[in-house]
Amino acid sequence: MEGLIQVIVQIWLIYTVIGIVFSMLFFKFGLVTVDESAENTTWKFKLLISPGMLIFWPLFALKWKRSGS
Amino acid sequence: MGVNYKAVQWNRQKKNYDVVLWMIIGGIVLLFSSLQLVIHPEITAETLIIRTSALTAFVLLHLILMIGPLARLDTRFLPLLYNRRHLGVSMFLIALIHGAFSIIQFHALGDVNPIVSVFTSNPNYQSISEFPFQILGFIALLILFLMAATSHDFWLKNLSPEIWKGLHMGVYLAYGLVIAHVATGALQYENHPVYWGILFVGFTAVATLHIFASIKENKVLTALKTNAVNEGFVEVLNVESIPISGAKAVFIHNQNIAIFRYLNRISAVHNVCKHQMGPLGEGEIVDGCITCPWHGYQYIPENGRAPEPFIEKLHTYSVKVIDGKVWVNPTPKPEGTYVEPAILEQQ
Numbered sequence A: 001m002e003g004l005i006q007v008i009v010q011i012w013l014i015y016t017v018i019g020i021v022f023s024m025l026f027f028k029f030g031l032v033t034v035d036e037s038a039e040n041t042t043w044k045f046k047l048l049i050s051p052g053m054l055i056f057w058p059l060f061a062l063k064w065k066r067s068g069s
Numbered sequence B: 001m002g003v004n005y006k007a008v009q010w011n012r013q014k015k016n017y018d019v020v021l022w023m024i025i026g027g028i029v030l031l032f033s034s035l036q037l038v039i040h041p042e043i044t045a046e047t048l049i050i051r052t053s054a055l056t057a058f059v060l061l062h063l064i065l066m067i068g069p070l071a072r073l074d075t076r077f078l079p080l081l082y083n084r085r086h087l088g089v090s091m092f093l094i095a096l097i098h099g100a101f102s103i104i105q106f107h108a109l110g111d112v113n114p115i116v117s118v119f120t121s122n123p124n125y126q127s128i129s130e131f132p133f134q135i136l137g138f139i140a141l142l143i144l145f146l147m148a149a150t151s152h153d154f155w156l157k158n159l160s161p162e163i164w165k166g167l168h169m170g171v172y173l174a175y176g177l178v179i180a181h182v183a184t185g186a187l188q189y190e191n192h193p194v195y196w197g198i199l200f201v202g203f204t205a206v207a208t209l210h211i212f213a214s215i216k217e218n219k220v221l222t223a224l225k226t227n228a229v230n231e232g233f234v235e236v237l238n239v240e241s242i243p244i245s246g247a248k249a250v251f252i253h254n255q256n257i258a259i260f261r262y263l264n265r266i267s268a269v270h271n272v273c274k275h276q277m278g279p280l281g282e283g284e285i286v287d288g289c290i291t292c293p294w295h296g297y298q299y300i301p302e303n304g305r306a307p308e309p310f311i312e313k314l315h316t317y318s319v320k321v322i323d324g325k326v327w328v329n330p331t332p333k334p335e336g337t338y339v340e341p342a343i344l345e346q347q
Ligand code: HEM
Pocket: B047, B050, B051, B054, B055, B057, B058, B061, B095, B098, B099, B100, B102, B103, B106, B118, B134, B135, B136, B137, B138, B139, B140, B141, B144, B178, B181, B182, B185, B186
């Protein structure tokens, strides 16, 4: 039990770290291609959506890829 | 297209809402911390923070759950709904203080990862009185996090309204978990009946309000539907099944009708183009006009007229939207008659 939970928490941690790196790249290069309403938005807006990014980043990786860049 | 996102679309009402909200939160915090200090004068600062934040978040969660049904029961409560998002996020942040301090206090001193410790430090999963209630709190906090983190309009759009709504229905799951967290945790050692009484009253208030609101809503819906039937309307399809800026065709009472959805509105016209009988319902709304998929003839959805200087006119039909369903009156109006579009509720 303890081993399993340890593994899950580790995976979650790695997932989150990838999410942080991804978000930084995505905010710079991908956000506006995926959602044009995010054009000219402030860092405050990006900060506000970043916690959710750490959960949903694979969705945006997919959208980014589909938008063809 | 559209308006660019703002971090927060502040306006005077939202500011006032938040000022009042934080005055209330301040009041609750003050009340609970002084109560704790009176009942347990020897309490440590950590415990005081853990309990005060827990109780404050708990009260706010009740408020959040009661606002929805209250506003449905009586429109005077509608202002409470206005910035419920900030209420939700504030509640999450306060619950986070509680969770974080609990983890630091009880789970961060060993050499096990504190989060792993939440799940493993107490293996009494079979017991009720010693159940690892922290896990219930932890899962509730995760759900509240998901909701707070996705509260911006950006998420409504990018997760799709259906998924977003589903996610935010998670508040009921979180509420159940929190009730269980309190019942199997704090109430096992603060075993005074008064605490059970408070828990029960809170839960009953939330449940009763929901029941009354749904009874009222059902009554209103039944009345609306009876009215619609009496006026000759027929229920035809789900609003959601019509693509945005697109249409669905229906065939009822020998009428071939195209139902269009655009700009949060619904309009219905005869499904046959005046040019060469093209199926308008397979077309789209372009520049605000129904546009025939065959050769591009255009019509204004509200009155079925081709824009000036053209002169084609279609039959129009009365429409209503009740509870997410489109109702249409299959008696055609004379060609080119203006019909008030049905307005869809905003999310
Ligand atoms: C990581 C998540 C959580 C952990 C580890 C946790 C842990 C605890 C602990 C250890 C206590 C007993 C505190 C004491 O009486 O000394 C407690 C009580 C309580 N918790 Fe949580 N909790 C978590 C999440 C939540 C959430 C999300 C809520 C919802 C608002 C909540 C509401 C409460 C309430 C109302 C109490 C009773 C307060 C009291 O003792 O007077 N908890 N929790």
